[in-house]
Structures are given as C-alpha cells and as structure tokens.
Amino acid sequence: MATTMTKEKSKSAPTGQPEIKTGALSRKPGDLASFFGRAPFWSLRDEMDHLLTRFSDDWNSGWLTQGFEASLDLSETNDKIEVHLDVPGIKPEEIDVEVSGNQLRITGERKEEQEEKGKTFHRVERRSGSFTRTVTLPCDVKEDAIEACCDNGVLTISLPKAEAVKSHKVTVKPKAK
Numbered sequence: 801m802a803t804t805m806t807k808e809k810s811k812s813a814p815t816g817q818p819e820i821k822t823g824a825l826s827r828k829p830g831d832l833a834s835f836f837g838r839a840p841f842w843s844l845r846d847e848m849d850h851l852l853t854r855f856s857d858d859w860n861s862g863w864l865t866q867g868f869e870a871s872l873d874l875s876e877t878n879d880k881i882e883v884h885l886d887v888p889g890i891k892p893e894e895i896d897v898e899v900s901g902n903q904l905r906i907t908g909e910r911k912e913e914q915e916e917k918g919k920t921f922h923r924v925e926r927r928s929g930s931f932t933r934t935v936t937l938p939c940d941v942k943e944d945a946i947e948a949c950c951d952n953g954v955l956t957i958s959l960p961k962a963e964a965v966k967s968h969k970v971t972v973k974p975k976a977k
Contacts, residue, residue: 870908870931878967881937881959888953889926897948897957902937906955939965 873884887895887908895908912928941959948957 870906870933872906872933872935874935876938878961880961881939881941883935883955883957883959885933885955885957886953887950887955890950890953892950892955895948895950895955897946897955899937899941899943899946899959902940904935904937904957904959906933906935906957907931 871886875882875884883904883906885906887910890908890910894911895906898905898907907930909930910928937959940962942962945960946957948955950956
C-alpha cells in the first residue's frame, strides 16, 4: 500500500504554511506526522503489510518450500479405499507408490522445462521439483491387490480393504418360538 503525499496551500492555515495531505487526513508542518513524513502508525502498518505480502509471495513461489504440493482426495467404500492425486505434467513412470502397513507414500517429480534462447519470461508460476505425500490409511489393505493409474493429470489409486476389516452385514431374525 503506497500512500502518496501532496503539499497544497491550506485556506485554514493561518501562517500560510503548506498542509500535508496523507490519504483522507491532513497534517500541518510541525505535527508528528510531518516529522515521519506521514502518520507513524500508518507507516508501520504499510511496512507490515509489505513484509507479510512479501513473505506470502515468497512462500507461494517456493522460497521456503521446495517442489510443489500435490492435492489429494481420500475416500472409502465398504470394499476399498480410493485416492485421487493431482499430478499435472508428470508422466506415470515418474511416480512411485508404496504401501507399508497403513501408510501410503506417493513420490514424484515434475521436470523443469529448459529455457529457450531468445525468449524472455515475464512470469514463471508453474512449479517444478519433487513432491512426497504420505497418508495414513484408515484401515489395513491388501497390498498385493493395489492398482494405480494416471489419466489426464490425475493419479487414481485403488486399495482393496483386507478381509478382516471389511464390514459384514448380519441379518436380524425374529426369535424362534
């Protein structure tokens, strides 16, 4: 938030000194605001806004994190657990899926595109690098029956539940007389 200041002649200033206008407020020379160039708390607020915006931009651009975070959905039916993971631009052979006990670990890497000569980039937002997602599964699964496929940038993992954890419906019968 940049605030501009203009000096104008004030009709109400008895000394004929210019009045400093900052946003909607006006200050006379000699006020605390003119000492700082603008209201000191506004200055502090502007600096904090700038710092937080810069921190947020740096966080989103990968300064504090490497790679990118792949979005994940986990759902469950009576027979299986299903995971959908967004992996746009990643080839299926560049994705590893491992299950150990009730832990599902998915790793992959999006390769950085090579810079082309003669091309000037004005904005680069598509992130590259590796990712790892580890998810605790809600129950045990049949590790030898897990299937994974990738279509249109979405990885789908089907994890059949182990027999011991599947729910079984019990029919309630009337008591025999």
